[in-house]
Amino acid sequence: MSEPTPGPAHKRSILESLGLHRPELRAWAMYDWAITGMWAVIVATVFPIYFAKVAGADLAPGLATRYFGIATTLGLAFIALLAPIMGAFADFRAVKKKMIGTFAGIGIAAVACMFFIHQGDWLLAAILFVLANIGANGSMVFYDAMLPHIAREDEIDRVSTAGFAIGYAGAGILLAINLTVIMKPDWFGLPDTTLPTRLAFLSVALWWFCFAIPLFRRVPEPPVAVLPASQAGRNPIGVAFERLGQTFKELRGYKQASLMLLAFLVYNDGIGTIIRMAAIYGEEKGIESHVLIGSIVMVQFVGIPCTFLFGALAGRIGAKPAIFIGLVVYAGISVLGYFMQTWVHFVILAALVGLVQGGTQALSRSLFASMVPREKSGEFFGFFAVFEKFAGIFGPLIFTAMIIVTGASQYAILSIIAFFIVGGAILIFVDVDEGRRVAREANRAADERARTPEMSVP
Numbered sequence: 001m002s003e004p005t006p007g008p009a010h011k012r013s014i015l016e017s018l019g020l021h022r023p024e025l026r027a028w029a030m031y032d033w034a035i036t037g038m039w040a041v042i043v044a045t046v047f048p049i050y051f052a053k054v055a056g057a058d059l060a061p062g063l064a065t066r067y068f069g070i071a072t073t074l075g076l077a078f079i080a081l082l083a084p085i086m087g088a089f090a091d092f093r094a095v096k097k098k099m100i101g102t103f104a105g106i107g108i109a110a111v112a113c114m115f116f117i118h119q120g121d122w123l124l125a126a127i128l129f130v131l132a133n134i135g136a137n138g139s140m141v142f143y144d145a146m147l148p149h150i151a152r153e154d155e156i157d158r159v160s161t162a163g164f165a166i167g168y169a170g171a172g173i174l175l176a177i178n179l180t181v182i183m184k185p186d187w188f189g190l191p192d193t194t195l196p197t198r199l200a201f202l203s204v205a206l207w208w209f210c211f212a213i214p215l216f217r218r219v220p221e222p223p224v225a226v227l228p229a230s231q232a233g234r235n236p237i238g239v240a241f242e243r244l245g246q247t248f249k250e251l252r253g254y255k256q257a258s259l260m261l262l263a264f265l266v267y268n269d270g271i272g273t274i275i276r277m278a279a280i281y282g283e284e285k286g287i288e289s290h291v292l293i294g295s296i297v298m299v300q301f302v303g304i305p306c307t308f309l310f311g312a313l314a315g316r317i318g319a320k321p322a323i324f325i326g327l328v329v330y331a332g333i334s335v336l337g338y339f340m341q342t343w344v345h346f347v348i349l350a351a352l353v354g355l356v357q358g359g360t361q362a363l364s365r366s367l368f369a370s371m372v373p374r375e376k377s378g379e380f381f382g383f384f385a386v387f388e389k390f391a392g393i394f395g396p397l398i399f400t401a402m403i404i405v406t407g408a409s410q411y412a413i414l415s416i417i418a419f420f421i422v423g424g425a426i427l428i429f430v431d432v433d434e435g436r437r438v439a440r441e442a443n444r445a446a447d448e449r450a451r452t453p454e455m456s457v458p
Contacts, residue, residue: 018308019158024150027218029159031100031143032167034211038136040171040300041178041204042111044275045293047129050197055117055125064122071126072276075133083141083381094221096142103142104212107135112205115198143215145381148369149222153436157319160366161311164358165304172300174207179293222377254380256435257371259426261384264364267327267423270416271360273395274333274353281337281409282346291343295350302354310359319367320432326360327420327427334417338410371435373442395419 015021020029041047048068056064086099110131117125151159178200181188185196282292314322333352340346365384372380395416402412 017158017312019151019155019160019162019311024219025159025162027214028143028146028150029163029166030211030214031139032163033170034208034215035104035136035139036167036171036300037174037204037207038107038111038132040175040296041200042114042129042132045175045296046178046182046197046200047114049289049293050117050194051122051125051129054119054194054197056122058120059122067122067126068129071129072133075130076137078130078134079137079141082138086138086141094223096146097216097219097221099142100139100212101216103135103138104208105135107132107139108205108208110135111201111208114201117198117201118194141381144365144369144384145377146219146222147365148372148374148377150219151366151369153370153440156370157314157363157366158311160369161307161314161359161362164362165307165311168300168303168307168354168358170207170211172297172304174203175293175297175300178203179290179297183290222374254372254435254438256431256438257368257380259430260364260368260371260435263423263426263430264368264384265423266426267330267420268361268364269395269398270330270334270419270423271357273399273416273419274330274337275357276395277399277413278350278353281413285340285346287343287346291346295347298347299350299354299357302351303358306355307358307362310356310363313359314363314366318432319363319370320427320430323360323363323367323427324424326356326363327424329356330360331417331420334414334420337413337416367432371432371439373439373446375443375446 020026051068052064056067059067110128114125114128114132117128147156147160181190182196182200185192188196190196190199278292278296282295310322310326313325329352333349336345336349336352340349368380368384369377398415399412402415403409406412
């Protein structure tokens with residue numbers, strides 16, 4: 001047999017080091033590319049500004065921001081309440097891909113309909129924003145739950161960080177294109193009205209739809225859990241609730257995964273608050289809109305290599321120490337944010353966020369995935385989604401409360417450091433090796449049940 005040529009072998013080694021060496025891994029990661037543009041354009045930058053200046057133009061000062069906050073909370077709370085039962089259902093029915101498609105369809109349709117939002121249409125804008133959040137966050141519950149099925153234990157960190165890095169690339173490209181069209185509409189023969197921005201919303205929907213296709217074509221549906229004979233043939237919703245109760249009790253048996261969830265709830269609260277409040281805080285400090293949006297574009301491109309580097313770093317020192325590094329940088333960002341005065345300061349802070357954001361969140365996902373049983377990945381990631389979404393609710397509430405109490409946003413931004421200190425302190429007690437050992441034992445037990453004919457589902 002002839003020796004393989006150096007070229008392909010070299011390419012394979014690069015892809016393997018990035019966590020993209022199999023077709024299903026690349027197709028899975030492409031969904032991050034597809035959906036991250038929604039977070040960047042609709043959640044973080046263009047839509048919030050459009051909501052305040054156009055859709056809510058006829059509202060009294062401050063009302064637009066309040067309504068936008070309410071819409072954000074409603075969308076997150078809906079998924080937080082529904083995610084565990086959806087995950088439980090998907091673990092014993094081969095529907096993870098169908099659920100991704102259903103929720104993605106809701107989100108894509110909602111974002112596409114944002115094209116029809118004009119001045120004063122704040123209620124329509126709020127409703128569509130709620131639906132877009134439900135669609136995006138709902139699809140991510142099942143997307144994340146597929147990770148332990150497609151990646152081996154020794155590659156799960158690299159695969160997770162690859163997804164985040166590719167997501168940054170897609171979001172950065174889409175956001176840069178939209179920012180150019182919005183700021184220079186004459187270059188494209190467009191009127192200087194709301195049309196360029198509304199076309200940006202439409203482009204997000206098309207981008208999300210087109211680049212989600214590889215996941216449905218290349219990623220196999222994960223195998224379902226084998227039900228005991230007592231649950232076979234029963235109403236699937238009833239079984240889902242029963243399994244959910246069992247999983248909640250079993251969390252005590254997965255002590256390390258439970259501790260990881262608690263740590264994630266706390267420190268991700270700080271991360272989410274910085275992401276959601278950065279633009280508003282910058283605007284209050286007098287930073288111009290084009291600088292705010294441009295900085296968020298920069299975050300996407302800085303995040304691409306840095307997220308890959310976090311995956312490589314986790315391979316050398318472990319995911320947990322790498323997350324600690326990210327939390328230390330985030331604490332520094334909170335302190336520096338307190339002293340921020342100029343647009344240069346904001347750009348520096350944005351670069352620091354890009355340095356650690358993707359890696360910290362990706363490794364949190366993969367670390368949790370490595371400590372839960374594969375057959376209940378949907379249920380456990382349902383709980384993961386609950387903690388993630390409630391973290392997105394409490395952080396901004398505390399941020400707002402600090403402004404009310406102290407009368408200054410600087411103290412609110414400084415208070416975020418507490419989330420990283422407390423979350424990091426809890427993370428110290430997570431025994432990763434023990435958590436993974438328990439998960440491996442559960443996987444072996446599940447494999448044994450699957451090989452026992454009387455336990456199989458008819």
